[in-house]
């Protein structure tokens with residue numbers, strides 16, 4: 165399941181998974197001490213770099229971290245100026261008192277750690293805090309009292325020592341709520357409130373969104389509160405959150421479309437980038453994929469696996485809307501098939517170009533921002549999961565073509581993708597004009613394009629073409645409109661016959677062929693038929709335009 169795969173990701177070599185009760189934390193200032201706890205220099209070492217967004221609050225370390233309330237509670241060896249230096253945030257006496265309490269708590273924690281671990285670095289810090297060392301520190305004018313401060317002892321960071329990490333983990337391990345962790349299966353204390361939030365999900369809170377939480381009692385069940393509904397131990401919670409946040413930060417692993425965030429990864433690292441293929445497919449890469457997938461022999465199953473999740477935010481919680489866990493090879497095969505199914509000739513008859521998930525989703529709505537999460541999820545599941553596209557999507561595209569009174573390449577690609585995904589054996593036809601297709605809806609679409617061609621050839625400057633006016637009716641109820649359209653075309657054809665006999669002969673021949681194959685006009689067209697109509701119209705138009713270009717080139 166999702167969280168287990170995230171924990172595995174965090175445990176991959178090179179990931180730098182944090183020790184228990186540690187979290188990635190920016191540490192801006194370091195107090196430099198020698199091995200005996202004497203100040204090496206009065207100024208603090210500033211690790212921040214204002215020119216880099218990531219480093220504005222200082223270098224990031226895996227450091228002791230637990231969630232705090234307003235009560236005085238020190239963090240081990242790393243904290244803000246109130247705790248480390250006893251510096252009040254403002255000058256009112258009340259906060260001075262609080263600052264003293266904070267500093268005392270910080271010192272006591274370090275002293276306890278020094279005693280319990282015997283670590284020389286921690287001992288040095290304890291002796292520095294015990295003496296008057298802090299008084300010698302000189303703060304710069306731009307000192308940020310809210311930033312984290314820690315200690316470097318003879319060039320080492322004591323909180324990175326294994327003994328210190330173990331001390332902190334033990335100290336924070338409560339024996340409350342001991343139950344089976346649903347991720348690692350061990351019997352351990354479950355986290356009552358998860359320490360970290362997920363950032364980067366559209367619609368989520370700026371401070372981050374909890375992945376498993378139940379802040380409202382309506383979500384609470386079985387008498388278990390908050391995150392205990394899905395008990396997760398501290399280590400698993402920390403790792404899964406760290407992994408997901410890293411995936412959501414990494415350009416190569418996530419994609420935001422509309423109100424959904426998608427994350428993709430593989431169990432073992434691979435060169436293949438699903439993200440690029442889905443977001444901005446390049447013709448050469450798609451060709452390579454097809455070659456590798458269709459040229460591959462069915463050998464032993466590759467062990468690597470592909471994972472994808474669609475995430476959304478709802479009321480401060482992360483929703484895992486879709487979760488896919490499949491062998492990598494199968495995901496690649498599905499992706500190859502998805503590109504074959506969406507192949508469609510260009511609007512001027514050019515070679516088909518692969519379309520990314522955003523372009524396809526855009527075919528279903530007026531504005532890309534309106535794309536519902538469900539649409540993108542269906543497309544993703546079709547692309548990497550090999551699932552058929554729901555027919556509702558084709559319906560939305562057909563509605564767009566009727567509203568726009570035309571068929572654009574991304575409309576045609578989506579319609580073909582939907583048709584092919586519902587009829588898996590029929591893949592390659594329908595990429596371009598198919599003269600053998602005698603389906604009445606397809607022929608009606610072609611006929612409309614050819615009548616438009618006659619009108620355009622006869623009067624190139626016409627303001628509103630027949631398509632602008634009749635596309636919607638022609639594609640839903642052909643019988644009500646085609647008789648009139650053919651009649652109205654007669655003056656155009658007569659004019660053409662007189663002025664451009666060559667063009668006339670071509671158009672007339674095509675019209676006769678279509679009408680002969682058609683017999684009569686269907687009264688109404690079903691949804692599937694309307695898709696075929698759109699494709700017939702699009703194909704014939706691309707074919708006519710390609711011919712016009714070829715003719716012009718032959719003339720020049």
Ligand SMILES: [Zn+2]
Pocket residue numbers: 345346347348349350396397398399400401
């Ligand atoms: Zn666990």
